[in-house]
Amino acid sequence: MSRPSDHFDSPAPQAPAPDDDGNIVQPKLGFVGWMRWFWRQLTSMRTALFLLLLLALAAVPGSLVPQRAADPNGVTQYFVDNPTLAPILDKFQAFDVYTSVWFSAIYLLLFISLVGCVIPRAKHHFDALRAKPPRTPARLSRLAGFQKRTVEPVANGEAVRAVAAIESARKILRKSGYRAVVFSAPGKNGLETASVSAERGYARETGNLIFHAALVGILITVGLGGGFGYSGQRVVVAGGQTFVNTLSAYDSFNPGRFFNQTALDPYTIKLDQFTATYETKADGAFGQPTDYNAEVTTQERGGATQQSDIKVNSPLSIGGTDVYLLGNGYAPTITVKDPTGKVVFTDSVPFLPQDANLTSIGVVKIPDGLAKQIGMIGFFYPTQATSTTGAFYSTYPDDDYPVLTLNVYDGDLGLNGGVPTSVYSLDTDKMTQLTGGTTGVDSIELKPGDSQALPNGMGSISFDAVQRYASLDIHHDPTQGWVLLFAASGLAGLLISLFIPRRRVWVKASENTDGSLSLEYAGLARGEDPRLVSAVADIAERHATLLGEAPGRGDPPAS
Amino acid sequence: MTLDEYSIFFLYAAMVVYAFAFIAFALDLARRSAQVSAGNKVGIDGTVTVAPKVLETVGADGQLVAVAASQPASVAAGAPAVAAGSGSGSGSSVEGKGAGGAKGGRVAADGSVSRRSLSLRLGMAFTVLGFALEVVADVLRGIAAQRVPWANMYEFSMTGTVLIVGVFLVVNTRVDLRFLGTFISGLVLVLLGVSTVNYYVVIAPLPPALQSAWLVIHVFVASLGTAFFALGFALSGIQLLQARRENSGSALKFLKLKFLASLPDSTRLENLAYRVNIVGFVFWTFTLIAGAVWAERAWGRYWGWDTKEVWTFIIWVIYAGYIHARATRGWRGSRSAWLAIIGFGAVLFNFGIVNVFFHGLHSYSGL
Numbered sequence: 001m002s003r004p005s006d007h008f009d010s011p012a013p014q015a016p017a018p019d020d021d022g023n024i025v026q027p028k029l030g031f032v033g034w035m036r037w038f039w040r041q042l043t044s045m046r047t048a049l050f051l052l053l054l055l056a057l058a059a060v061p062g063s064l065v066p067q068r069a070a071d072p073n074g075v076t077q078y079f080v081d082n083p084t085l086a087p088i089l090d091k092f093q094a095f096d097v098y099t100s101v102w103f104s105a106i107y108l109l110l111f112i113s114l115v116g117c118v119i120p121r122a123k124h125h126f127d128a129l130r131a132k133p134p135r136t137p138a139r140l141s142r143l144a145g146f147q148k149r150t151v152e153p154v155a156n157g158e159a160v161r162a163v164a165a166i167e168s169a170r171k172i173l174r175k176s177g178y179r180a181v182v183f184s185a186p187g188k189n190g191l192e193t194a195s196v197s198a199e200r201g202y203a204r205e206t207g208n209l210i211f212h213a214a215l216v217g218i219l220i221t222v223g224l225g226g227g228f229g230y231s232g233q234r235v236v237v238a239g240g241q242t243f244v245n246t247l248s249a250y251d252s253f254n255p256g257r258f259f260n261q262t263a264l265d266p267y268t269i270k271l272d273q274f275t276a277t278y279e280t281k282a283d284g285a286f287g288q289p290t291d292y293n294a295e296v297t298t299q300e301r302g303g304a305t306q307q308s309d310i311k312v313n314s315p316l317s318i319g320g321t322d323v324y325l326l327g328n329g330y331a332p333t334i335t336v337k338d339p340t341g342k343v344v345f346t347d348s349v350p351f352l353p354q355d356a357n358l359t360s361i362g363v364v365k366i367p368d369g370l371a372k373q374i375g376m377i378g379f380f381y382p383t384q385a386t387s388t389t390g391a392f393y394s395t396y397p398d399d400d401y402p403v404l405t406l407n408v409y410d411g412d413l414g415l416n417g418g419v420p421t422s423v424y425s426l427d428t429d430k431m432t433q434l435t436g437g438t439t440g441v442d443s444i445e446l447k448p449g450d451s452q453a454l455p456n457g458m459g460s461i462s463f464d465a466v467q468r469y470a471s472l473d474i475h476h477d478p479t480q481g482w483v484l485l486f487a488a489s490g491l492a493g494l495l496i497s498l499f500i501p502r503r504r505v506w507v508k509a510s511e512n513t514d515g516s517l518s519l520e521y522a523g524l525a526r527g528e529d530p531r532l533v534s535a536v537a538d539i540a541e542r543h544a545t546l547l548g549e550a551p552g553r554g555d556p557p558a559s
Numbered sequence: 560m561t562l563d564e565y566s567i568f569f570l571y572a573a574m575v576v577y578a579f580a581f582i583a584f585a586l587d588l589a590r591r592s593a594q595v596s597a598g599n600k601v602g603i604d605g606t607v608t609v610a611p612k613v614l615e616t617v618g619a620d621g622q623l624v625a626v627a628a629s630q631p632a633s634v635a636a637g638a639p640a641v642a643a644g645s646g647s648g649s650g651s652s653v654e655g656k657g658a659g660g661a662k663g664g665r666v667a668a669d670g671s672v673s674r675r676s677l678s679l680r681l682g683m684a685f686t687v688l689g690f691a692l693e694v695v696a697d698v699l700r701g702i703a704a705q706r707v708p709w710a711n712m713y714e715f716s717m718t719g720t721v722l723i724v725g726v727f728l729v730v731n732t733r734v735d736l737r738f739l740g741t742f743i744s745g746l747v748l749v750l751l752g753v754s755t756v757n758y759y760v761v762i763a764p765l766p767p768a769l770q771s772a773w774l775v776i777h778v779f780v781a782s783l784g785t786a787f788f789a790l791g792f793a794l795s796g797i798q799l800l801q802a803r804r805e806n807s808g809s810a811l812k813f814l815k816l817k818f819l820a821s822l823p824d825s826t827r828l829e830n831l832a833y834r835v836n837i838v839g840f841v842f843w844t845f846t847l848i849a850g851a852v853w854a855e856r857a858w859g860r861y862w863g864w865d866t867k868e869v870w871t872f873i874i875w876v877i878y879a880g881y882i883h884a885r886a887t888r889g890w891r892g893s894r895s896a897w898l899a900i901i902g903f904g905a906v907l908f909n910f911g912i913v914n915v916f917f918h919g920l921h922s923y924s925g926l
């Protein structure tokens with residue numbers, strides 16, 4: 001069986017024969033029979049179509065609700081906004097659609113069907129490639145592009161022989177890429193009749209098989225890549241902070257199922273400088289970023305240091321990984337001293353941008369060295385302005401007029417319970433707010449170089465400098481080149497299978513008693529073939545011209 | 560005026576001309592309906608053929624009475640036999656005025672008179688003119704922005720519609736699809752209307768993520784694919800109507816779509832739709848792959864089920880389904896046509912709804 005039995009080109013199914021009483025008896029199926037029946041259903045065109053449409057449908061919900069893999073914050077927010085609906089949706093894996101049981105079931109079934117469909121077809125096609133084109137049909141007149149021409153005996157009275165004429169037709173067909181076989185037999189009048197049966201466009205089926213096989217290739221390589229690859233994020237502050245590619249250096253890390261820690265190549269990346277360029281023209285685009293550039297110094301194990309730039313759209317390849325520049329922001333350098341002037345904290349603290357003008361929020365936690373644990377929630381405005389209500393905001397993303405404000409809390413930072421906490425959030429449940437908000441005490445407000453006393457005589461805080469940071473994504477995917485290769489061969493296979501016509505062409509020559517020769521030409525489309533008729537006409541024209549027939553003397557092509 | 564203002568001026572001019580094209584194409588369809596009702600033969604190219612008037616000798620006095628074979632109602636008694644003129648009397652103003660003589664059309668050997676459709680030719684002329692104006696508008700926008708003019712919704716709409724019209728014109732050099740003119744000019748007008756009113760943005764520099772050669776390739780090919788899908792959609796739609804007409808005889812009369820009789824039969828329409836849709840499908844496949852390559856560069860992963868990626872995938876799978884349906888017994892014909900229609904619905908949804916209302920990494924629509 002080459003194609004599924006419900007393929008459009010397959011012979012129509014035979015109804016089971018009625019028995020003596022006129023009832024239709026289904027043959028009894030044993031276990032093997034049932035399995036066969038099931039397999040036939042699974043690998044039918046109808047099932048493939050159904051599963052394809054189901055796949056399209058099943059992909060929709062993932063675009064309607066946020067997905068954990070692509071947008072974890074969106075999912076959290078969704079739970080806050082829809083407290084009753086969200087857990088129900090979650091039961092149906094609506095936040096993990098593309099890894100859900102039901103989505104996976106659909107595409108796995110589809111691919112089983114695909115393999116079950118492609119293997120028999122590949123075998124059949126392999127045989128077809130070596131088989132001869134079929135015999136010339138007895139009557140060509142009902143086929144596509146049929147035309148009949150007559151070649152008169154040439155001047156010296158010598159008749160053109162059918163076999164010779166067909167031999168020249170065969171040559172023409174061969175040159176046009178047809179596989180051709182010649183048949184000859186005596187005709188009804190006892191004279192010779194010969195024909196050539198030719199077929200071309202086997203590549204159409206080859207292309208189709210390549211395409212479907214490439215789909216399987218993509219599925220497998222994507223799966224393997226996910227298993228053996230890993231990805232992680234790390235924030236690096238400009239001005240010399242260095243990332244070493246080891247597990248502990250990552251801020252977050254997502255290993256594939258088969259990840260092995262020894263796979264990490266411990267190269268280093270030092271962020272020397274980060275430059276962001278913004279549109280300065282005062283039209284609609286004022287303040288839009290036009291360029292981000294991270295200048296880094298890298299070093300691979302045992303190698304020399306190297307300078308590189310990492311940009312959006314231009315990742316850095318190093319140590320089997322690709323390093324992408326996916327985010328950036330400000331990291332104010334903050335120093336806290338105790339009342340004696342001893343430094344208890346100094347660091348450039350990455351703040352998370354909140355809007356297009358990079359108003360940013362960050363958290364400083366000081367567990368030790370002061371009378372009490374303190375935590376601070378900071379707001380950073382790269383170019384600060386004051387609204388009519390007195391609230392601060394940022395008017396431009398570059399640090400033209402940077403201001404840092406901090407609300408101070410004291411109490412229990414909650415770091416001792418062993419539960420990991422985010423460096424970007426402060427749990428104020430067990431803390432007391434000392435500045436800002438409803439406390440009646442002004443927030444701490446600093447410009448670069450300023451310092452100010454902490455409340456309750458706990459010490460002092462200074463804002464030393466504005467630093468930029470870059471958020472780097474480090475990915476390792478051993479198979480992505482293969483995925484691309486399969487995708488490209490799939491596209492090539494698709495082009496071949498959709499646009500190379502598969503057709504049969506026949507030329508038949510019969511000798512007549514008056515010494516003339518009747519020539520018949522016809523073709524048959526096998527699949528979509530809009531140019532079949534003109535192709536047959538073209539061959540007829542070339543052949544007849546070769547035989548010395550005056551052009552245009554034949555019967556007009558039957559349409 | 561700045562270059563961008565010139566661009567807007569040309570765009571408005573193009574829209575006015577497209578509106579004229581739309582009217583002319585619509586008149587052509589109306590004329591086809593009228594001529595079909597009048598019993599005349601109307602070709603795919605809009606040519607109306609009026610059957611020859613049969614000359615009969617009536618009575619012994621040898622008086623000639625002209626009897627129109629196919630339309631007794633409009634007998635112009637005493638008119639010369641060949642002067643079929645505006646024989647149908649069906650009052651479309653654009654058709655020939657020549658009530659006498661062969662001016663009104665070409666007279667064939669059998670005495671039938673065929674007349675080409677003036678409104679159809681006008682429609683095409685307006686379309687070509689509108690296209691030229693819109694290309695100027697598009698190029699000016701590109702020069703003003705110093706980059707390709709397809710980096711936000713406003714620009715996608717402009718370049719996308721240029722491509723839709725361009726593909727329509729190019730395909731017409733191979734197959735006569737002018738009868739789709741009403742649909743194409745109407746679609747383009749609606750898209751341009753919505754986008755100039757809602758999506759116009761001043762020229763802005765490209766954000767870093769869009770600064771890539773892939774913007775040029777990926778977005779352009781996606782628009783090209785869309786243009787082919789649009790044609791396929793129209794063909795499949797007409798195919799459905801045509802199939803209903805063929806199956807139910809005259810049952811569609813209440814729809815007043817008599818012009819269907821002048822269009823190709825449903826099988827031919829299906830084949831045309833298929834040919835156009837597979838070209839669209841190939842472009843879409845390329846878009847999908849190029850998008851993944853670009854996503855790998857810009858976002859660090861080639862596939863992440865971002866909303867826009869999801870919809871590109873859905874569209875691709877629907878059209879793969881369409882191609883399969885064409886090869887599945889029981890699904891050829893109207894059922895597969897429905898899939899092409901749903902597919903184009905998804906394309907429009909992806910462009911008009913996903914870009915605007917869904918958020919994801921593709922939020923570059925400039926809104």
Ligand code: HEM
Pocket residue numbers: 003004007042043044045048052110111113114115117118207208209211212215493494497498527879882883886
């Ligand atoms: C991942 C799922 C699949 C996708 C995306 C897909 C896609 C396509 C596409 C795009 C074509 C047209 C291009 C060509 O002819 O090569 C096609 C054709 C074809 N597919 Fe699939 N396919 C899938 C699964 C299957 C399965 C499971 C079967 C078998 C039951 C199948 C059988 C066929 C056949 C027989 C054709 C040729 C149609 C013709 O004769 O015109 N495909 N497929």
